[in-house]
Amino acid sequence: xGIKELARHLNISIGTVSRALNGHPEVNAETRKRVLEAxxxxxxxxxxxxxxxxxxxxNVVALLLSTDxxxxxxxxFFMELSRGIQDQFAEHGLDLVIHxxxxxxxxxxxxxxxxxxxxxxxxxxxxxxxxxxxxDYLAGRGFPFATMGRSWSGGSHPWxxxxxxxxxxxxIDRLAGFGHRRVAxxxxxxxxxxxxxxxxxxxxxxxxxxxAVDEALMIKADTHEEGxxxxxxxxxxxxxxxxxxxxxxxxxVVGAYACLAEAGLQPGRDVAILSCSADTxxxxxxxxxxxxxxxxxxxxxxxxxxxxxxxxPRFAESYGSALVQEIWPWELIGRDSDGFRVG
Amino acid sequence: xGIKELARHLNISIGTVSRALNGHPEVNAETRKRVLEAxxxxxxxxxxxxxxxxxxxxNVVALLLSTDxxxxxxxxFFMELSRGIQDQFAEHGLDLVIHxxxxxxxxxxxxxxxxxxxxxxxxxxxxxxxxxxxxDYLAGRGFPFATMGRSWSGGSHPWxxxxxxxxxxxxIDRLAGFGHRRVAxxxxxxxxxxxxxxxxxxxxxxxxxxxAVDEALMIKADTHEEGxxxxxxxxxxxxxxxxxxxxxxxxxVVGAYACLAEAGLQPGRDVAILSCSADTxxxxxxxxxxxxxxxxxxxxxxxxxxxxxxxxPRFAESYGSALVQEIWPWELIGRDSDGFRVG
DNA sequence: GCTATCGTCGTAAACGTTTACGGAATGGAG
DNA sequence: CTCCATTCCGTAAACGTTTACGACGATAGC
Numbered sequence: 176x177g178i179k180e181l182a183r184h185l186n187i188s189i190g191t192v193s194r195a196l197n198g199h200p201e202v203n204a205e206t207r208k209r210v211l212e213a214x215x216x217x218x219x220x221x222x223x224x225x226x227x228x229x230x231x232x233x234n235v236v237a238l239l240l241s242t243d244x245x246x247x248x249x250x251x252f253f254m255e256l257s258r259g260i261q262d263q264f265a266e267h268g269l270d271l272v273i274h275x276x277x278x279x280x281x282x283x284x285x286x287x288x289x290x291x292x293x294x295x296x297x298x299x300x301x302x303x304x305x306x307x308x309x310x311d312y313l314a315g316r317g318f319p320f321a322t323m324g325r326s327w328s329g330g331s332h333p334w335x336x337x338x339x340x341x342x343x344x345x346x347i348d349r350l351a352g353f354g355h356r357r358v359a360x361x362x363x364x365x366x367x368x369x370x371x372x373x374x375x376x377x378x379x380x381x382x383x384x385x386x387a388v389d390e391a392l393m394i395k396a397d398t399h400e401e402g403x404x405x406x407x408x409x410x411x412x413x414x415x416x417x418x419x420x421x422x423x424x425x426x427x428v429v430g431a432y433a434c435l436a437e438a439g440l441q442p443g444r445d446v447a448i449l450s451c452s453a454d455t456x457x458x459x460x461x462x463x464x465x466x467x468x469x470x471x472x473x474x475x476x477x478x479x480x481x482x483x484x485x486x487x488p489r490f491a492e493s494y495g496s497a498l499v500q501e502i503w504p505w506e507l508i509g510r511d512s513d514g515f516r517v518g
Numbered sequence: 519x520g521i522k523e524l525a526r527h528l529n530i531s532i533g534t535v536s537r538a539l540n541g542h543p544e545v546n547a548e549t550r551k552r553v554l555e556a557x558x559x560x561x562x563x564x565x566x567x568x569x570x571x572x573x574x575x576x577n578v579v580a581l582l583l584s585t586d587x588x589x590x591x592x593x594x595f596f597m598e599l600s601r602g603i604q605d606q607f608a609e610h611g612l613d614l615v616i617h618x619x620x621x622x623x624x625x626x627x628x629x630x631x632x633x634x635x636x637x638x639x640x641x642x643x644x645x646x647x648x649x650x651x652x653x654d655y656l657a658g659r660g661f662p663f664a665t666m667g668r669s670w671s672g673g674s675h676p677w678x679x680x681x682x683x684x685x686x687x688x689x690i691d692r693l694a695g696f697g698h699r700r701v702a703x704x705x706x707x708x709x710x711x712x713x714x715x716x717x718x719x720x721x722x723x724x725x726x727x728x729x730a731v732d733e734a735l736m737i738k739a740d741t742h743e744e745g746x747x748x749x750x751x752x753x754x755x756x757x758x759x760x761x762x763x764x765x766x767x768x769x770x771v772v773g774a775y776a777c778l779a780e781a782g783l784q785p786g787r788d789v790a791i792l793s794c795s796a797d798t799x800x801x802x803x804x805x806x807x808x809x810x811x812x813x814x815x816x817x818x819x820x821x822x823x824x825x826x827x828x829x830x831p832r833f834a835e836s837y838g839s840a841l842v843q844e845i846w847p848w849e850l851i852g853r854d855s856d857g858f859r860v861g
Numbered sequence: 862g863c864t865a866t867c868g869t870c871g872t873a874a875a876c877g878t879t880t881a882c883g884g885a886a887t888g889g890a891g
Numbered sequence: 892c893t894c895c896a897t898t899c900c901g902t903a904a905a906c907g908t909t910t911a912c913g914a915c916g917a918t919a920g921c
Contacts (some may be wrong), residue, residue, distance in 0.1 A: 225907030227567035568877030
């Protein structure tokens with residue numbers, strides 16, 4: 176069962192067995208074959224704890240999800256991302272541990288605990304905030320980590336992010352092409368980099384289309400159904416409501432649709448609705464189908480994992496040690512929720 | 519940083535330090551206080567690998583999710599469940615590792631690998647199938663595990679499940695009360711215990727209401743939006759379509775709604791739609807709001823974790839060693855998707 | 862024939878922790 | 892004072908693996 180038993184069974188020393196299993200060159204080809212066959216036959220697999228202790232590594236990477244996922248954000252997004260990350264790690268014998276935090280718990284404390292107790296070899300953070308203290312802490316300790324989403328400063332850690340500028344340009348191009356001039360934006364808390372960058376891109380692209388930026392049309396709301404419902408309610412109460420609304424978070428769109436239905440209005444006919452979010456199956460089954468963006472989240476997760484691996488010394492030989500920071504494009508999928516001419 | 523350094527810093531042996539930290543009784547109260555204070559001050563936390571090696575335990579429980587989550591099933595369900603499980607485990611210093619499998623991979627192999635490589639101290643399985651080979655394997659090896667969902671035989675392992683009978687009774691009670699006599703059911707693959715039990719309960723409750731069971735009204739479909747769309751399409755093509763349809767999986771309802779909209783029909787007026795699924799935020803924002811069931815998934819996850827703990831020898835002292843198998847009730851929340859009289 | 866090199870393998874230390882065992886000090890009973 | 896029990900603590904072994912070091916034989920160079 177242990178390596179000792181395997182060695183005894185083969186009349187070989189445990190040192191040689193270990194070397195044979197780990198592919199070290201200084202072992203006879205025939206000996207290696209015997210060892211591998213015996214290991215397979217006896218179902219031997221090295222004990223993680225022993226190996227971890229010896230080489231000071233756990234083969235575990237933790238993914239920390241910071242907000243209350245199920246109630247506020249898009250679980251689909253993170254499931255698909257996690258799958259991509261995990262499959263990539265699996266090829267290197269690494270496990271992904273997803274840490275879901277209780278709403279009240281401080282994220283920095285959580286990170287500190289994981290680092291100090293050596294619960295993982297590396298960390299992946301998501302939903303980063305501007306000036307996120309977690310990043311400084313990890314960088315200060317020299318702990319390997321990567322993030323989904325960049326900071327304003329860029330930073331010197333690996334990350335993947337989305338091209339908000341081009342997405343917003345495509346969105347506003349499309350809406351302006353339909354004749355819309357009062358285009359609203361509903362984001363979540365701008366404390367998150369995601370929402371902050373969306374707002375930034377929105378301002379820039381409006382200006383690029385010679386459209387005035389009306390601060391009243393930039394609403395901050397919760398990123399779930401009820402948030403979207405309330406935001407839409409606010410818009411309808413205006414003296415001059417927007418003719419088009421961009422919802423980066425698709426769950427908010429569900430709320431907005433409900434609000435419009437109650438008011439006897441129809442998305443895609445009375446108000447244009449467009450979502451800057453990854454395309455989900457539900458988007459094409461909404462009534463009317465939702466215009467949003469195509470995004471390869473599975474692939475993105477895989478690349479994020481690779482970027483992290485490249486920053487870890489033990490994988491330097493297979494990945495080099497380049498700093499990988501990528502901005503992924505996404506492609507607009509026009510559907511019926513915003514397809515009408517105005518004015 | 520290790521326990522050695524901490525001991526040297528205190529002029530105490532490492533044995534005593536270890537005992538002090540682990541709450542053993544044979545250590546002076548004042549010594550214990552000094553140790554705890556120093557540990558906190560120096561930020562010492564025991565190394566998992568060393569501890570694992572010594573006491574042959576990893577403090578890790580794996581949750582195995584078997585189907586392709588994001589594309590086929592309800593991610594919300596498992597996120598909420600996971601949160602409950604994890605929070606419960608956290609109180610005992612256990613980590614929850616979620617293993618997402620690639621669609622093509624055999625589940626039994628995955629389980630075997632986890633057990634043989636000692637990647638976890640216990641397992642939680644979901645989406646069990648009738649005659650699931652994983653259960654036999656684990657029981658045979660004496661490996662601690664629990665399942666979300668029971669088998670027909672009940673089995674001698676801990677599980678949590680839902681009370682399908684009472685839910686189906688409430689659903690059919692309600693629909694029959696509105697005058698419906700042709701009530702259809704759309705489930706996923708009956709190979710899964712969940713769908714199998716739903717079909718069973720459906721048959722029984724129809725009979726209990728003196729309604730005939732028409733096999734043509736029991737459709738098997740994929741449990742996502744497109745599956746619901748297709749099922750609804752099939753119903754509408756019938757010479758005598760059902761006047762009410764029960765969709766256990768809420769994602770399928772989204773597809774059904776879309777199908778009805780295209781046909782110029784309205785849920786809750788032309789066809790009654792009712793979902794035997796946990797209430798999600800989206801359900802109340804559908805148009806019309808969806809009748810479904812309230813379920814405390816977070817609490818359920820916590821109980822499932824406790825049930826598993828009770829089956830593990832090392833936690834016998836805190837949990838006894840009773841076999842915990844519970845069937846949870848859920849409460850129908852009537853909304854507008856099915857609220858109309860027929861006939 | 863002596864030495865150097867190479868290929869292969871065994872030995873033993875080390876990783877950080879927990880715990881069985883035994884010892885020292887103390888206190889109380891006789 | 893002796894003896895025993897109790898309280899507290901130090902010592903060292905053990906968990907399963909990896910790897911630095913050295914050993915051994917064989918081969919080659921001179």
